[in-house]
Amino acid sequence: MQQVGMIINETLRLYPPAVFIMRQTYKKVMVGSLKVPAKTQLFLALTAIHHDKEIWGEDCNEFNPDRFSEPRKHIAAFFPFGLGPRTCVGQNLAMIEAKIFLAMIIRDCSFSISPTYCHSPIMFLTLQPQHAAQILFRRISC
Ligand code: HEM
Numbered sequence: 001m002q003q004v005g006m007i008i009n010e011t012l013r014l015y016p017p018a019v020f021i022m023r024q025t026y027k028k029v030m031v032g033s034l035k036v037p038a039k040t041q042l043f044l045a046l047t048a049i050h051h052d053k054e055i056w057g058e059d060c061n062e063f064n065p066d067r068f069s070e071p072r073k074h075i076a077a078f079f080p081f082g083l084g085p086r087t088c089v090g091q092n093l094a095m096i097e098a099k100i101f102l103a104m105i106i107r108d109c110s111f112s113i114s115p116t117y118c119h120s121p122i123m124f125l126t127l128q129p130q131h132a133a134q135i136l137f138r139r140i141s142c
Contacts (some may be wrong), residue, residue: 004099004106006065012080013056014063016046017126021082046079047127109137 023042028035036042053060055077056067072078081088088094105111114134122130 001099001103003065004102005095006068008095008098008102009068009078010063010065013050013078014061015121015127016050016080017128018080018082019047019123019127020045049076050078050080052077105137109139111135111137 021044023044025036025038025040025042027038030036049055051060055074076083079087081091081094112135114136116134117129118131120130121127124130
């Protein structure tokens with residue numbers, strides 16, 4: 001289950017369904033050394049942070065679930081469910097659901113991506129595969 005969680009986290013790092021989140025300052029604030037006036041809209045690009053070489057290293061665009069075996073250096077390096085008081089209320093449900101679903105599949109089946117699959121993520125409200133994701137399942141015989 002721990003490894004399944006690492007695989008799901010790495011998928012959410014590379015392809016966060018919510019590509020960005022927005023915030024608006026209600027008063028003058030300092031962000032590091034930056035003075036941000038009141039009523040400024042801040043656009044927080046998850047994809048940029050999730051693919052930052054300084055945070056994730058040279059292989060930041062590679063799928064490597066092992067990077068989640070170590071504790072994160074910075075809490076805000078990975079936030080597919082948002083952060084702070086408005087963090088996703090469905091986070092635990094979504095993660096448990098995904099873990100159970102994936103664990104049930106790999107118990108009985110092996111799977112690979114179909115040759116018909118065309119890698120073309122698109123943002124359509126959320127990030128999703130533009131031409132769907134065709135997957136080939138094979139039942140594992142005992
Ligand atoms: C993979 C699945 C999901 C992802 C990636 C996701 C992502 C997010 C993100 C990034 C936010 C923060 C938005 C912001 O800060 O502006 C959020 C908020 C929220 N999510 Fe999710 N979510 C997921 C599943 C769910 C599920 C299953 C539920 C409900 C059962 C849910 C309910 C909510 C609600 C109600 C909020 C608003 C919380 C608030 O503003 O106080 N989400 N979600």
